[in-house]
Amino acid sequence: MSKALFQNAIFQNEDRAREALEAVRWPDGPYCPHCRNSDQDKIAKIEGEKRSHRPGLFYCNECKGQFTVTVGTVFERSKVPLTKWWMAAHLMNSAKNGVSAHEIHRTLGVTYKTAWFMMHRLREAMKDLAPTPIGGEGQTIQADETYYGNTSKRAKHYRKGHSRKAAIVALVEKPSGRARAVHMVGGVSSPDIRKLLVTNASRKSELHTDESALYKKVGKEFAAHKSVLHGWNQGGYYVGKDGQTTNAVENFFGTFKRGMRGTYIHCGEQHVQRYLTEFEFRYNNRSGLGINDGERTAIAMKGIEGKRLTYRPAN
Numbered sequence: 389m390s391k392a393l394f395q396n397a398i399f400q401n402e403d404r405a406r407e408a409l410e411a412v413r414w415p416d417g418p419y420c421p422h423c424r425n426s427d428q429d430k431i432a433k434i435e436g437e438k439r440s441h442r443p444g445l446f447y448c449n450e451c452k453g454q455f456t457v458t459v460g461t462v463f464e465r466s467k468v469p470l471t472k473w474w475m476a477a478h479l480m481n482s483a484k485n486g487v488s489a490h491e492i493h494r495t496l497g498v499t500y501k502t503a504w505f506m507m508h509r510l511r512e513a514m515k516d517l518a519p520t521p522i523g524g525e526g527q528t529i530q531a532d533e534t535y536y537g538n539t540s541k542r543a544k545h546y547r548k549g550h551s552r553k554a555a556i557v558a559l560v561e562k563p564s565g566r567a568r569a570v571h572m573v574g575g576v577s578s579p580d581i582r583k584l585l586v587t588n589a590s591r592k593s594e595l596h597t598d599e600s601a602l603y604k605k606v607g608k609e610f611a612a613h614k615s616v617l618h619g620w621n622q623g624g625y626y627v628g629k630d631g632q633t634t635n636a637v638e639n640f641f642g643t644f645k646r647g648m649r650g651t652y653i654h655c656g657e658q659h660v661q662r663y664l665t666e667f668e669f670r671y672n673n674r675s676g677l678g679i680n681d682g683e684r685t686a687i688a689m690k691g692i693e694g695k696r697l698t699y700r701p702a703n
């Protein structure tokens with residue numbers, strides 16, 4: 389990891405890190421997380437010469453409450469400095485295949501456990517709370533399914549009796565290229581696929597899949613359904629005669645699996661969706677769309693608000 393990467397003040401100075409987070413979360417000025425008051429005349433920054441208060445503390449004259457930029461976010465109650473949150477977010481958002489909790493642990497000087505919890509909170513931040521259907525008229529949706537599971541010998545030893553792999557379905561919209569990736573708990577069936585497709589994709593799109601029977605019925609609901617023949621070396625083709633292909637969604641799976649193999653060794657099935665969310669976020673905010681690492685990190689940090697965590701927060 390390049391040392392120069394962390395020379396920016398937001399990784400060095402807690403005040404700068406907090407101001408950067410305030411700028412990302414409150415582009416129009418602070419608002420009160422308790423009563424949603426955003427009247428700037430009724431919000432005052434509490435600043436004391438003696439610094440007797442927590443830095444970055446605001447007072448709301450509407451509800452007489454106090455708050456900082458982390459109240460009501462996934463960082464609330466965390467003792468990890470914001471400089472390190474920025475570092476972790478930056479590391480997760482600058483590598484296409486992601487970064488391991490071990491690397492966060494070593495680079496940031498936090499415990500492995502803290503690194504692991506930090507990363508899950510940042511994955512929460514990357515989650516789209518109100519996803520709208522992708523695709524539409526004149527657009528194509530590529531859909532495909534894959535199975536993910538740790539098949540190393542060591543993992544097999546630990547996972548005796550749990551040989552079932554996690555089923556994943558991904559959709560990629562073309563030409564704009566947004567992706568949606570979903571862990572299908574309990575496996576994949578045609579009704580499951582139908583529900584996923586009609587919830588996440590506009591049926592005005594053209595649907596491109598492989599020849600799997602899973603898509604045959606729901607395909608009729610779309611503007612058109614074209615399939616390519618896969619998994620067959622002789623005579624198989626990856627681009628059909630009408631230009632249909634599932635290459636983009638297969639590339640998404642490839643990136644996911646490479647990243648998971650290289651960096652996420654201890655992913656239990658209960659966490660698969662969180663990892664998919666992370667890969668989906670990076671894909672949907674990729675450099676090919678003109679979003680650089682710093683911008684991607686800022687977009688992720690903007691999402692820290694309003695997320696609930698279903699597991700016990702770490703220190």
Ligand SMILES: [Zn+2]
Binds near residue numbers: 420421424
């Ligand atoms: Zn208030």
